[in-house]
Amino acid sequence: MRIKVKGFGAGIRGHHPRVESGPGVTYPRIPGMEGGGVIDQADEDSGLRPGQQVATVMGGMGRSFDGSYAQYVTVPAGRVIPFEIDLEQAGGGKHEKETVMGVNKDEISKTIIELEKSFNERWSVGDNRGYLDAFADEVSYFDPILKNIVVGRDKVIAWIDSIYSNPHIVRSEYLNPQVHVSDEGDFAVLAYNLNTYVLDDNGKEKQLRAWNATHGYRLIDNQWRIAHSNWAFSQTVTEEIAS
Numbered sequence: 001m002r003i004k005v006k007g008f009g010a011g012i013r014g015h016h017p018r019v020e021s022g023p024g025v026t027y028p029r030i031p032g033m034e035g036g037g038v039i040d041q042a043d044e045d046s047g048l049r050p051g052q053q054v055a056t057v058m059g060g061m062g063r064s065f066d067g068s069y070a071q072y073v074t075v076p077a078g079r080v081i082p083f084e085i086d087l088e089q090a091g092g093g094k095h096e097k098e099t100v101m102g103v104n105k106d107e108i109s110k111t112i113i114e115l116e117k118s119f120n121e122r123w124s125v126g127d128n129r130g131y132l133d134a135f136a137d138e139v140s141y142f143d144p145i146l147k148n149i150v151v152g153r154d155k156v157i158a159w160i161d162s163i164y165s166n167p168h169i170v171r172s173e174y175l176n177p178q179v180h181v182s183d184e185g186d187f188a189v190l191a192y193n194l195n196t197y198v199l200d201d202n203g204k205e206k207q208l209r210a211w212n213a214t215h216g217y218r219l220i221d222n223q224w225r226i227a228h229s230n231w232a233f234s235q236t237v238t239e240e241i242a243s
Helices: 012-019 087-091 105-124 129-134 153-163
Strands: 002-008 034-041 053-057 072-074 080-082 135-142 171-181 187-199 205-220 223-233
Touching (some): 105 129, 105 187, 105 223, 129 135, 129 153, 129 223
Parallel strands (some): 135 223
Antiparallel strands (some): 002 034, 002 072, 034 053, 171 187, 205 223
16 A cells, blocks of 8 residues: 655654664664555555545554655555545645554454454364464463463474364354554554364264463564464363462
């Protein structure tokens, strides 16, 4: 999605790539972490059109890819927020406008939930690469059958590959999903309950597992990666205790 920039935000965080390297900053780089303008080129399935007013913010812009200080900026469709405003009246003629842009947390939440579902559906039929390919290099992983946490992508993948086999899950229930998105829009925590079902010897559904799942997603190079994964069996004790 390419945007012709009409205005941009200026602040200390957007200034960092000009004076020092920080997390996720690569060079050469045009800074600018937030901006507004009009669609120049729209993805076919985005529902947006050329000339439409939009804003975009964070998500690696100005750090891992060129930012809003440029005349044009290319960003993922999920980072584009449509709006309508008279920029000439709002900002003072032909001068560049400094704007404060928001993060579309609802859209990010939907993206995270759909990603999680797609990874789990692949897992259910014998393909574990959805989750494995989504792990960040620094991922940490809690497995209910392990005593200790597993840290690092290679170690987590090695562990999962050592125990994984096709579970032949025929149905999954995704219950009570909650997504907490950072104000910057580059980190999200997803928590939900998952019930999975398989077929018994008579071809009837039976429940396989009930899970409490919590995953931390980080936006890295315009892709959501799993930075932390915690799988826990639901209701392992029935006594009401806090410790």
